[in-house]
Amino acid sequence: RLPDFVTREDFDWAVSEAAAKKKLDFSAVELLRVDEGLCVQCMHTGPYDGEPATIDAMRAFAAEQGYAPDFSESRLHHEIYLSDPRKCAPEKLKTVIRHPIKAM
Incomplete structure (x- = not known):
């Protein structure tokens, strides 16, 4: 769960940073908005x-x-x-x- 102020750009940056730091594939991670x-x-x-x-x-x-x-x-x-x-x-x-x- 993410706060409402997190943008697609924030999310993409975080995925990229995590992949680089952890040396893991996070390509399956998705940003979903659900009501x-x-x-x-x-x-x-x-x-x-x-x-x-x-x-x-x-x-x-x-x-x-x-x-x-x-x-x-x-x-x-x-x-x-x-x-x-x-x-x-x-x-x-x-x-x-x-x-x-x-x-x-």
């Missing part, structure tokens, strides 16, 4: 096996606020992995979980 609409999201901390409890809490929170799940072919469950499981203890993993919602 997911109304969502509920939460930072899940811990092992991936614990995510169902976080998702249950998200559903309960959304319902308390007057919202219902809004899944479809274009509105999906998303996870953004902020930690590298190869380098991080399972209890310290951080994952942003996002679900589409709509007013009830």
Whole structure:
């Protein structure tokens, strides 16, 4: 995820710099702008096996606020992995979980 002020030129420069410094091929990296609409999201901390409890809490929170799940072919469950499981203890993993919602 990038801030809105990051331009295509900024992105291309960063990819070029990373490729030069790391001596890796970043040609598959893309800059995408996505409008997911109304969502509920939460930072899940811990092992991936614990995510169902976080998702249950998200559903309960959304319902308390007057919202219902809004899944479809274009509105999906998303996870953004902020930690590298190869380098991080399972209890310290951080994952942003996002679900589409709509007013009830």
